[in-house]
Amino acid sequence: MNAQQPSLSWEDGAIVTIDQRVLPHATRQLRLRTVDEVIEAVSTLAVRGAPAIGLAGALGVALSALRHRLPGGGVDRAAVREDARRLVAARPTAVNLEWAVRRVLTRLDEGHRAVLDEGLAMLREDAEVNGAMVRRAADLLVGLLPDRPLRLLTHCNTGRLATTAIGTALGVILELAARGRVAEVLVDETRPLLQGARLTAWELREAGVPHRLCVDSAAAAALATGMVDCVLVGADRIAANGDVANKIGTYGIAVAAARHAVPFLVIAPESTRDPDLATGAGIKIEERGAAEVTECAGAPVAPAGTAVFNPAFDVTPAELITAIVSESRVVRPREEPAAVPDAPRLGDAVAAMARTLYERGWMPGTSGNISVRPDPAEPTALITASGRDKGELTGRDMVAVDAGTAQPVDPDGPRASAETAIHAAVYRTTDARAVIHVHAPYTTAVAGRRSRETAGAGRTGLPLRDFELLKGLGLADPSGTEIPVFPNHADVGRIATEVAAHLRDRPDAPPALLIAEHGVTVWGRDLAQARNRLECLEAICQLVLLDAGNRPARAAAVSPETVPETTPWEGQTA
Known part of the structure; x- marks a missing residue:
């Protein structure tokens, strides 16, 4: 996949995407033609990243609308809405999935073509939104730390694999690198699925950005010893008060960053916000299978029958976050919300x-x-x-x-x-x-x-x-x-x-x-x-x-x- 190629697209009645399960050892393309195939791809993390699974869900609704066409141009709305419900349930934590599915459903009464058109419009918007977001965040960082190339730490994968193009937090890193402002990136391996080791390191190598892999448990030590100028992460859901759900391990990094006065930035589109959720306490945290922890590449690494706690995400309180940057604004949750002057x-x-x-x-x-x-x-x-x-x-x-x-x-x-x-x-x-x-x-x-x-x-x-x-x-x-x-x-x-x-x-x-x-x-x-x-x-x-x-x-x-x-x-x- 070259740097210009989107990681998710629509071709000839199918969703075409990169199978992220086999990276970095192989590059395999998937063609998803049914809702069940989309649900499986999202559930097994062949497609992952909050913006990407949202777009896959939207196009999954389009697949359903095409399948359930009626004579005369109508659509079996009940069948499509049931498929939409199943798509949303595939991964419950990331709000983008529900947001995207709801958005395309607003066109359902206009027929299957309107649903598809809305999904395709969202694909186009994703690149525009990401571009605006990464430029805004890069400008912010240059203002915060203006005097030297930056040493950055990132967690999980937030590049174009997690969106369709450019990315969120990793997109900011690549934008800074293009400006000559990156000295090195520490890439957390990101347990349990090693999405940092497998995916972020792969994207950085493709882009020619200096980086080193960092075991998750060493991130706090790197912050304590002055190896990091700023932490950049993405988000899967942001509550109204600024609490952020992201890949498990994010909270611990935020605690260490606050302890050592290192800026901690969350980069996420406005679609990641859940204004109906007052605080992060209401975010449903997905728990995944034990084998993701007890096995590595199919080989057991723990005694048979070992019980496992395997949450996919954790919640970082707003007060630990320096700024949340989207395509339209910068929010600083540590500061009191400003009242309207006069x-x-x-x-x-x-x-x-x-x-x-x-x-x-x-x-x-x-x-x-x-x-x-x-x-x-x-x-x-x-x-x-x-x-x-x-x-x-x-x-x-x-x-x-x-x-x-x-x-x-x-x-x-x-x-x-x-x-x-x-x-x-x-x-x-x-x-x-x-x-x-x-x-x-x-x-x-x-x-x-x-x-x-x-x-x-x-x-x-x-x-x-x-x-x-x-x-x-x-x-x-x-x-x-x-x-x-x-x-x-x-x-x-x-x-x-x-x-x-x-x-x-x-x-x-x-x-x-x-x-x-x-x-x-x-x-x-x-x-x-x-x-x-x-x-x-x-x-x-x-x-x-x-x-x-x-x-x-x-x-x-x-x-x-x-x-x-x-x-x-x-x-x-x-």
Whole structure:
């Protein structure tokens, strides 16, 4: 397998992957064509690593949907959901497996092809997420330890074998090596399956990174004697409070690292977080068979009948962790969660703006939502609570949420607006400090019409050219832009995923988006700038509709085949 080849892919109706059980002595490819084969591969660790088993589970659901097709294009949903349940049960500790299976199941009603498309989209996202994550973590480490090549310690395997490309903690090591910042890597053998010795050492040798194998029981001694500048590990599940489940042995290393003041970093995608789990005490720890300990390569190493304690994972308390790094943020669990600075004043400002927009008819009833994130370096934002009349909103009708995950800071408090996930997607991918979502009439009407013109095309765009008001959006080139128009999925989380992917791919995208039949979202450095941009875009869309009758060839709602994606809506510069 070369460095560019993904470790897991979809080819001709099968999941194609590397059999990690036989590495490093042989490189064998597996083609998994049934759900049972996927379950066996995950259970026996032919496929392993939290992100990788999640993606295998997602594609396993796609295999089930293909098998259970019905005449007319439907799917036997009950059969597919039962297969999904069995896939999730294959390994209970890693949350990525359940997360990925649930995500593809949201497309089940659309048919087998939609399920597969969602799984393939997740494969593509994995490489993007990993790339963003390892760069963020490498930058953090260079800032923490700027003066020398680093001596690193890692546990288990967290490279591209554990994902589909790049990796998590091992991906960071390779990124640092590419920057010339790695002196040596100590690789824990990682009992009982020797995933460090067999897999991490293999990946480091392939990459030409200096490394030595370290027995697990020597890791604390290496930390005590100053042989390690930083510990880098992955994660299989992260509780809401920052407790982390990872391969057995991680906790002991964290204790030793804390004792000797060595930074201990966890590198894991946002999909590894379990916001419904308050602490690590609730994480179900998988226990594996005795033979993994009593035998080595099939040869007995313990007396026959010896009882075995063989947990696959342990839980590292948040207070032992220097930082948890994902594709979108750095969380330092040892520090107290930051409150929203001057929350009462900000809440009053948000409420006042909501009432103003309500009076303009842009936030009718309880619809629409506004959020502010006063400090981009902190994880918390304020957003309007769900179900509150915007004409009577007060500063007390706000919810503090994690700006990266959209989860409320207080799970027992008021519920945030449904579109919080979209706000979080904007905060993760831009430098926005305020987001406004409203149902302004002209932008809503134009978004709906554009969506109908390109029916079935998924996300489309509204090209705009030569409107003087485009200057109000703060564009690098105010002569023209394209405002994305997203489908109005019933699952708001799916809209948020598409928004985040769009903004990651287009760093120069305009600070606005439309959702078909569901209004407009804009953002800016503060509430005032976001409101100004909203007013400019609403005025442009009013001109588009007023001028449509003068150019029927461009304004008429016709089939997507006759309306090119690049057809601009032209305005007057005067």
